[in-house]
Amino acid sequence: MAKLLIVDDEAGYRKVLRAIFEDEGHDVATASDGRAALAHLAKGKRDLVISDVRMPDIDGIELLKKAREQDPDIGVVLMTAFGTIETAREAFKLGADDFIQKPFNNEELKVIVKRTLEKQAIISENRAFRNAQRQMGTLSNIVGQSEKMLELFRMIEAVARERSTILITGESGTGKELVARAIHEQSDRAGKPFIPINCGALTETLLESELFGFVKGAFTGANAGRAGVFESANNGTIFLDEIGDMPLSMQVKVLRVLQEQKVRRIGANDEVPVDTRVITATNRDLGPMVENGAFRQDLYYRVSVIPLHVPSLRERRDDIPHLAEHFMRKFSARSGKNVTLSDGAVAALSGRQWKGNVRELEHTIERAVALTGDGQPIAAEHCCGNGASPAYRRTEIPADGIHLPAFLNGLEKEYVEEALQRAAGNQTRAAALLQIPVHSSHRVHRERRERKCKNG
Numbered sequence: 001m002a003k004l005l006i007v008d009d010e011a012g013y014r015k016v017l018r019a020i021f022e023d024e025g026h027d028v029a030t031a032s033d034g035r036a037a038l039a040h041l042a043k044g045k046r047d048l049v050i051s052d053v054r055m056p057d058i059d060g061i062e063l064l065k066k067a068r069e070q071d072p073d074i075g076v077v078l079m080t081a082f083g084t085i086e087t088a089r090e091a092f093k094l095g096a097d098d099f100i101q102k103p104f105n106n107e108e109l110k111v112i113v114k115r116t117l118e119k120q121a122i123i124s125e126n127r128a129f130r131n132a133q134r135q136m137g138t139l140s141n142i143v144g145q146s147e148k149m150l151e152l153f154r155m156i157e158a159v160a161r162e163r164s165t166i167l168i169t170g171e172s173g174t175g176k177e178l179v180a181r182a183i184h185e186q187s188d189r190a191g192k193p194f195i196p197i198n199c200g201a202l203t204e205t206l207l208e209s210e211l212f213g214f215v216k217g218a219f220t221g222a223n224a225g226r227a228g229v230f231e232s233a234n235n236g237t238i239f240l241d242e243i244g245d246m247p248l249s250m251q252v253k254v255l256r257v258l259q260e261q262k263v264r265r266i267g268a269n270d271e272v273p274v275d276t277r278v279i280t281a282t283n284r285d286l287g288p289m290v291e292n293g294a295f296r297q298d299l300y301y302r303v304s305v306i307p308l309h310v311p312s313l314r315e316r317r318d319d320i321p322h323l324a325e326h327f328m329r330k331f332s333a334r335s336g337k338n339v340t341l342s343d344g345a346v347a348a349l350s351g352r353q354w355k356g357n358v359r360e361l362e363h364t365i366e367r368a369v370a371l372t373g374d375g376q377p378i379a380a381e382h383c384c385g386n387g388a389s390p391a392y393r394r395t396e397i398p399a400d401g402i403h404l405p406a407f408l409n410g411l412e413k414e415y416v417e418e419a420l421q422r423a424a425g426n427q428t429r430a431a432a433l434l435q436i437p438v439h440s441s442h443r444v445h446r447e448r449r450e451r452k453c454k455n456g
C-alpha cells in the first residue's frame, strides 16, 4: 500500500481516480490544483503524485519541479489531455517517472502506477543498502571507519547528485580514483560510462585526441573518425586524473568544453553538445601552480567548485586494521589460501609511516599473504617496511630490563633466516635483501651452513 496524491482540476477525474486506487488498497488523497497539492505535500510524505498537466496557476510541470525540491524521492506520473510529444519529452526531462494521455484506459494507468511504485521500492532498498554499508564502514568499495572517512562518505553522497565539477585532492595512493568512482556510482549517472584519463601519462597530442576525438583525415593516419571521451562518456562521467600535469594549451580547451558543454572533434567544423560530468584529481598543490602561471586560474576556479580532500593514511590510523583485514581477505581469496592477521602484524602495520598511503598498505599485505603459508597468521615481520620506512620498532623494554646484545643477535638471526628462505638459499640474493655486502655477511654463511647441517 502506498500513499498517493491525485491532482486534477476536474472533480470527475479526482473521483474516478480515487475509486480506482482505493480499490487497489492505496491511501489516496486529492487536490484540485497545484497550490493545494504543494500544501498537502508540505504537511506529510506521499509516495507518488498523479497529476494533470494543464491546470490554472501552478501546472503539473511546475508542481513536479516543486514537489521534487521538497522530496527528491517522490514519484510523479503526469496526465494530460493535450499530450503532445513535446510535453511528454519535457516531462521526462524534468524527471517525471511516467506519463499518460487522457482519456486513458484505467488498466493502463494502474500498470504505470504499479511500475513506478516498484521502481521506487528498488531505489529506496538500494539506499537502505548503501546506508547499511556506510555504517559498516564501506561506500562503493571504499573502506573507512575513521571520523575523517565517514565525513568524506557524507560529502560524496551530498555532492553525487550535483552536476558541478569536483576537484579531489590528496597524496598519492589515498584513494582519489576510488572516490571519483564512488561519486559516479552514487549519482544518477551510475550505469552510464565512467572514463578515467590520466592527463600526466599522455603526450599533448594524444591527450587532445583522447579527449576531443577527431574526424577522418584530421591528421596523417586518421583513416576513420573517432569520438573523444567527452563524447563517448555522454551522460556519464570523465575522471581527469593528475589534472595538474595537463599542458596549458589543453587546459584552455578543456575549460571551453566545461563552459559551453560542447565539443569539437579535431579537424571538425561544428560542435556537438555533450552532457558529461567532469571529476578531476591531483596530488599537487594547484594554488602555487596558479600563482606561478603553471595552471590557469579560470580553469582552477571552474574545476574546484566542489573541493574534496582525501586524508592521508597517517591522519586516520584507526582505518589501518580495517583496511588490512579487507586486503588480507582480498589476497587470500585470490591465492586460495586461508591466512589470518596476528595482533603483532596489526601493531606493526599501525605503526608505519605509509608515505605511499593505502596503495603501499595494499602492496604490503599482498606481499605478506604471498609469504605466509596456508592456515598461518601473517607474521609481524612481513608487515614491517623495508629500510625506507623503519617504523616498526619493538622498543618496549620489559620491567626487568633487556639484554640488548642477545636481543639484537636474535633479531639478526631471524632476519638472516628469513632472507635465506626468501632467496631460496641463494646467499647473494639473501645478502642483497638485507642490503649487506655478500662477502662480509658471515652471518649469512654461518646461517646457511647451519641450515645445511640441520637438513642433513
Ligand SMILES: Nc1ncnc2c1ncn2[C@@H]1O[C@H](COP(=O)(O)OP(=O)(O)OP(=O)(O)O)[C@@H](O)[C@H]1O
Pocket (backbone or CB within 6 Å): 141, 142, 143, 144, 170, 171, 172, 173, 174, 175, 176, 177, 178, 179, 282, 283, 323, 326, 358, 359, 362
Ligand atoms: N579506502 C580504501 N579502501 C579500499 N581500497 C582503497 C582505499 N583507498 C585506496 N584503496 C586502494 O588503493 C589503491 C590506490 O588507490 P587510488 O588509485 O584510488 O589512489 P590515488 O589517490 O588515485 O593515487 P594516485 O595519486 O597515485 O593516482 C587502489 O588499489 C585502491 O583500490
Ligand SMILES: [Mg+2]
Pocket (backbone or CB within 6 Å): 176, 177, 241
Ligand atoms: Mg589516481
